[in-house]
Amino acid sequence: MGREYKLLFAGPMGAGKTTAIAAISDAAPVRTEALNSDRAQHQKETTTVGFDYGEIALEGGDRLRLYGMPGQDRFDFMWRVASEGALGVVLLADNSRPDPLADLALYLESFRGMAQRGAMVIGIGRLGSGHTSVESYTAWLSAQGLSLPVFTVDVRRRDDVLLLLDALLYQIEAARMLAEAPHV
Amino acid sequence: MFDETAADLTPAHFGSALDQLLATVPALTGAVLSRSDGFEVLSRTRAEVPVSRLSALSSSMVALSQAALREVGMHGGGGSVLVEGQDGKLLLLEVPLRGQPMVLAAIGGADLVTGTLLWAARDCVRQLIQA
Amino acid sequence: MSTHTPRTRRITCIGFDWRAEVSLKETLTLLRGKTREPWQYTDELTADVVVYETHNALAQAMVRRCAAEDAGRVFFPSSSEDDSVLTLRYPFGASRLVSCLDSASLQLQGRLAATEHAEAPSLCQRLDDALRTPGTLAVAIRAGGQQGWLSLPERELHWSQPLGVEEIAELLSGEVEVEALGPTEGAALRRLESAARHAAPAEGLLWAIGIARSKGSLLSRLDIARPCRLRRWPDFGAIGRRSLDIRCASLLTQRELAPSHLAMMAGIPLGVMGNFLNACALVGVLETSKTLPAAAAVPQAATLPQESGLGSMLRRIRTALAIGH
Ligand SMILES: Nc1nc2c(ncn2[C@@H]2O[C@H](COP(=O)(O)OP(=O)(O)OP(=O)(O)O)[C@@H](O)[C@H]2O)c(=O)[nH]1
Ligand SMILES: [Mg+2]
Numbered sequence: 250m251g252r253e254y255k256l257l258f259a260g261p262m263g264a265g266k267t268t269a270i271a272a273i274s275d276a277a278p279v280r281t282e283a284l285n286s287d288r289a290q291h292q293k294e295t296t297t298v299g300f301d302y303g304e305i306a307l308e309g310g311d312r313l314r315l316y317g318m319p320g321q322d323r324f325d326f327m328w329r330v331a332s333e334g335a336l337g338v339v340l341l342a343d344n345s346r347p348d349p350l351a352d353l354a355l356y357l358e359s360f361r362g363m364a365q366r367g368a369m370v371i372g373i374g375r376l377g378s379g380h381t382s383v384e385s386y387t388a389w390l391s392a393q394g395l396s397l398p399v400f401t402v403d404v405r406r407r408d409d410v411l412l413l414l415d416a417l418l419y420q421i422e423a424a425r426m427l428a429e430a431p432h433v
Numbered sequence: 434m435f436d437e438t439a440a441d442l443t444p445a446h447f448g449s450a451l452d453q454l455l456a457t458v459p460a461l462t463g464a465v466l467s468r469s470d471g472f473e474v475l476s477r478t479r480a481e482v483p484v485s486r487l488s489a490l491s492s493s494m495v496a497l498s499q500a501a502l503r504e505v506g507m508h509g510g511g512g513s514v515l516v517e518g519q520d521g522k523l524l525l526l527e528v529p530l531r532g533q534p535m536v537l538a539a540i541g542g543a544d545l546v547t548g549t550l551l552w553a554a555r556d557c558v559r560q561l562i563q564a
Numbered sequence: 565m566s567t568h569t570p571r572t573r574r575i576t577c578i579g580f581d582w583r584a585e586v587s588l589k590e591t592l593t594l595l596r597g598k599t600r601e602p603w604q605y606t607d608e609l610t611a612d613v614v615v616y617e618t619h620n621a622l623a624q625a626m627v628r629r630c631a632a633e634d635a636g637r638v639f640f641p642s643s644s645e646d647d648s649v650l651t652l653r654y655p656f657g658a659s660r661l662v663s664c665l666d667s668a669s670l671q672l673q674g675r676l677a678a679t680e681h682a683e684a685p686s687l688c689q690r691l692d693d694a695l696r697t698p699g700t701l702a703v704a705i706r707a708g709g710q711q712g713w714l715s716l717p718e719r720e721l722h723w724s725q726p727l728g729v730e731e732i733a734e735l736l737s738g739e740v741e742v743e744a745l746g747p748t749e750g751a752a753l754r755r756l757e758s759a760a761r762h763a764a765p766a767e768g769l770l771w772a773i774g775i776a777r778s779k780g781s782l783l784s785r786l787d788i789a790r791p792c793r794l795r796r797w798p799d800f801g802a803i804g805r806r807s808l809d810i811r812c813a814s815l816l817t818q819r820e821l822a823p824s825h826l827a828m829m830a831g832i833p834l835g836v837m838g839n840f841l842n843a844c845a846l847v848g849v850l851e852t853s854k855t856l857p858a859a860a861a862v863p864q865a866a867t868l869p870q871e872s873g874l875g876s877m878l879r880r881i882r883t884a885l886a887i888g889h
Contacts, residue, residue, distance in 0.1 A: 254877055273885065279504060281496035283469040284534060296470050298489075299497040307880040323471055323489040367818060372801070387796040396794070396817040398810075400801030412805040415887045416797075416814065418878050419807075423814040425874055426829060 252311045256417070257331055258301070259360060260341035261352045262320035263291040265374055265404040267301050269341065270317045272407045273414070274303025278315070287321075296320070300327060328359050337368035337417045341404065342386070344379035350389050357393065364395055367424040370417040372402040372409070443475055450560035451477040457553045460545040462521070464554075466561070467491055469527075469534040482540065491525050491538040499527075515547065522547065526554050528561050537561070572602045573669065576611040579623025580642075584654040588615070591656050599662055600669045600780060600835030613668045615640045615652045638668040650824055663827050666834030667788055673781060686779035687740050688842050691770075694744040695719075695846070696785075701749075704756055706741040708734050713745075713756045714766060719848060721766035724759055732769060736776045767847050771803045774843025782838045783845055786823070791853040793820040798847050807887065808832060812840050820853060 258266040270278050281299030285291065301317030316331045318324070332338075338360045342349050353371070363369050373386060386399050398416040402409035451464050455477050463478030471492035476484045498514045514525040521542045528535035539554050577588055589605045596602070603613075616623040618641045627639055640652040652664050685693070694703045695716065703714045710731055712723035725731065745753050782788065794816045800809065811830050815821060823841055827834045844850040 252877075254881075279500050281493070281500050283471070283492055283496055286468045286470050286472060286533060298469070298471055298492040299494075299500060302500075305881070305884050307877070307884050309880065311877070311880065313881055313884070319493070321471070323485065324493060326486070326490060327493060367814075383799050384796075391796065396796065398797045398800075398814070398817075400797070400799055402801045408805065409801065411885055411887050412800060412810075414885060415805060415807060415882075416800070416810050418881060419811050419814040420818075422874070422878055423811075423818055427815070427819045430829065 253314055254307075254311065255314045255316060255331075255335045256414070257328075257335050257338040257360070258315065258317045258341065259328065259338055259356050260318075260320060261343055261346060261356075262287075262296060263293055264320060264341035264343040266317040266320065266341055267297055269339070269372075269404040269410045269413075270301045270303040270315045272404060272410045273305065274315060275305050276303075278303035278317070290321070298324065300331060322355060325359060332360060332363070335363065337370075337421055338363050339413050339417060340369055340371045341402075342371060342373045343375055344373050344377075344381055345375040346379070349373075349379060349381050350385065353386070353389065357395075364397065367397070367420045368417070370398045370400070370413050370420060372400055372404065372413050374402060374404060376401045446563075447475050447561060448477075450557050451475060453560070454539065454553055454557040455479070457556075458539075458541070458545070458549055461539055461541045461550075463540050464557070465491070465538040465540075466528070467536050467538070469495070469536060474535065487538055487540075488536075491536045495525050495527055495536050513551075515551075517547075519543065521545065522550065524550055524554055526558050528558050530562055535561070572604055573613065573665075573672070574606040574608070574611040575603055575613040575615065575665070576606050576608060577615040577617075578626060579617030579620030580615075580654055584617075584656075587654065588656055588661075591658055591661055595658060595662060595665075598833065599665045600833060601665075603665055611637075612672055613638045613640065613665070615642070617642045618644070636672070638671050640664055640668075659828065659831050662833050663824060666827070667824055670782055670788060670834065670838065686781060687742070687777035688774050688846060689778075689781070689783055690742045691773060692783050692785070692842075692846055694742050697744040697746075699746045700744040701747060702745045702753055702756065704741075704743045704745055704752070705735075707731075707738055710734065711756070712760045712764070713753075719766050719770070721764045721769060722757075722760045723762045723764045726762050727764035727769070732772060735769065736772055740777075765802050767799055768803045770846040771798060771843045774846040775839045778839050778842045780835055780838065782823075783842050786841055786845060786850075786852065788823045788834065788838075791820045791822045792841070793817065793851055793853075794844060794849050795851050796849055798844065798849055805887075808836065809840055809843075812837065813844075816844075 258269055260266055267280065279302040281297055282295035283298045285293055285296040297317060297319040300319065303315040305313040307313055318328050318331060340356050342353055346352060357364050360369065371386065373383065383399060383401060390397055398420065400412060402413060404410050447466060451466065454464050455461050462480050463476060463482040465476040465484055465487050466474045467488035468474060469492055471489040473484050473488040494514050499512060502512065511529055512527055516523040521540065522545055524539045526537045528537050537554060537558055539550060541550060577585060592603050592605055614627060614637065616627050616639065640650060642651060642653045644651050650664050650667055652660065694700065700716055702716060705712050710724050712721060714721050794813055797813055797817055812826060815826055815829055823837055824834065827837045841850060
């Protein structure tokens with residue numbers, strides 16, 4: 250039996266969690282979409298109510314599991330269940346939403362453990378459709394005592410999703426290395 | 434669609450279908466009707482039930498079980514999920530309403546007979562989907 | 565992107581066992597092409613770099629004499645009380661040796677530049693100087709037929725035409741003029757404002773200049789021994805993904821580190837690291853410590869053992885996704 254490693258994708262409705270997982274999963278992901286009846290929140294046709302599940306096969310028979318969370322906070326029970334044993338989380342923000350920093354606060358709180366050990370990366374989508382600057386995100390994070398990677402991305406592009414994963418992996422590695430190295 | 438604030442847009446026969454379900458099965462604690470994306474539409478309860486949490490959970494569980502069926506090559510429509518515990522049972526049924534699929538959740542204590550519950554809940558679904 | 569052809573530097577060691585000498589020669593051969601400048605072993609004490617065994621009294625005396633005669637040389641002791649000093653101990657680890665050699669290259673070049681002004685400052689250096697000139701309101705940039713300006717303090721960029729790949733390539737390869745404009749150059753500033761109206765992302769351009777137009781030298785205001793950290797992450801979404809940059813940034817945002825230590829931890833030659841630091845400085849995210857480390861503990865090259873659980877997993881994930889090294 251190979252070992253399993255788990256990464257999460259979280260963030261508000263329509264930020265692109267389902268899209269991101271589909272962009273990098275080996276095979277078509279398992280989806281749990283339902284008809285979106287809250288068009289005031291988001292115009293899109295469907296929304297995730299269970300989770301998205303994708304995988305990436307690793308050498309030696311192990312597997313990297315990718316879990317896309319439902320965005321709406323009514324489903325926060327799913328976030329808690331899925332967080333268990335997760336290596337890290339990709340948080341997607343949607344800059345076209347009314348208050349993207351308030352969104353960020355909600356998800357940071359829910360995934361605080363991972364944020365605090367640096368196992369989190371933030372991708373801002375639709376930057377040009379909103380008025381919050383990238384600096385506002387980083388300044389807001391600094392005020393929380395966090396210095397997490399923040400990148401502007403379009404998760405419809407596979408390479409942008411890879412950027413997020415690359416940074417997340419280095420974050421995890423750096424945190425581990427620095428924990429082992431004496432303080433300067 | 435069915436707006437939370439405009440309960441009067443909910444068809445009248447939804448209410449009577451749920452009323453009849455509770456009347457037929459006295460061991461039921463409550464029944465909750467939700468949209469497939471987890472918003473509550475209507476509920477009838479005899480005791481304290483966290484209705485909106487249950488709505489969200491119901492939609493997740495039904496979607497996950499449909500996904501599981503699809504993975505093993507079976508069509509997932511019109512299905513049900515039964516969860517049993519020491520203290521009671523939770524039955525989830527898909528309500529294939531055209532334009533707005535829904536989920537019916539029925540909760541009852543340990544003394545609730547599964548067959549009775551299934552039969553009465555399916556009958557309730559039939560009433561819900563008739564125009 | 566340095567324009568001079570690299571000279572071959574010479575290194576020697578004194579006071580060690582003969583095995584150390586052989587090992588140093590062999591390691592140098594293995595490192596061919598991996599250091600900023602080519603290196604060769606010599607027996608002469610006139611070498612650019614002298615590695616000496618601290619516990620050997622004769623070696624110490626010889627080093628004192630050499631140091632007194634000629635300042636243009638770099639010494640590495642085998643050990644030191646002062647932890648901020650780079651040391652080289654037998655057996656010589658390859659990555660450690662690369663860090664030391666690259667550090668020596670920078671020091672030797674720095675001395676050369678200081679004494680002879682052999683090379684004009686890099687574009688990166690000129691831009692950094694202009695951005696930091698007190699009272700600067702904007703920095704005018706001219707490349708070929710194009711021009712633009714960076715407003716301060718926001719560092720917003722405006723260009724005379726939409727800044728596409730071609731324009732950036734011109735900026736990164738051709739002659740570029742840079743000029744700091746202060747309050748007295750109001751007319752020039754207004755001319756620029758009307759000539760260059762296309763807003764363009766500044767971070768990507770500044771980053772590219774730091775990486776590609778540093779001439780292999782660290783900005784003069786930076787120091788490989790002075791700890792620094794990143795105030796925030798550069799936006800690699802706009803800049804582009806280079807695993808090396810991401811790796812360094814993840815360390816420097818989590819801990820203040822001297823560049824020489826960072827190079828060791830990240831397993832990256834100091835010369836390459838220099839470009840990264842220049843880019844960070846130009847983008848405005850690098851913060852340097854006011855103080856040099858006072859005999860602080862040097863983090864050893866704490867690279868994760870490749871086949872430790874985490875190290876192996878991260879490597880395999882990168883392989884599966886075809887990212888990273
Ligand atoms: N224009 C634009 N569209 C984007 C961008 N990123 C994602 N999208 C689109 O936005 C939609 C995102 O939908 P999903 O991937 O379902 O979003 P989700 O985060 O899974 O949403 P929930 O599951 O409902 O929480 C898709 O239609 C994407 O094509 C972007 O940067 N720009
Ligand atoms: Mg989704």
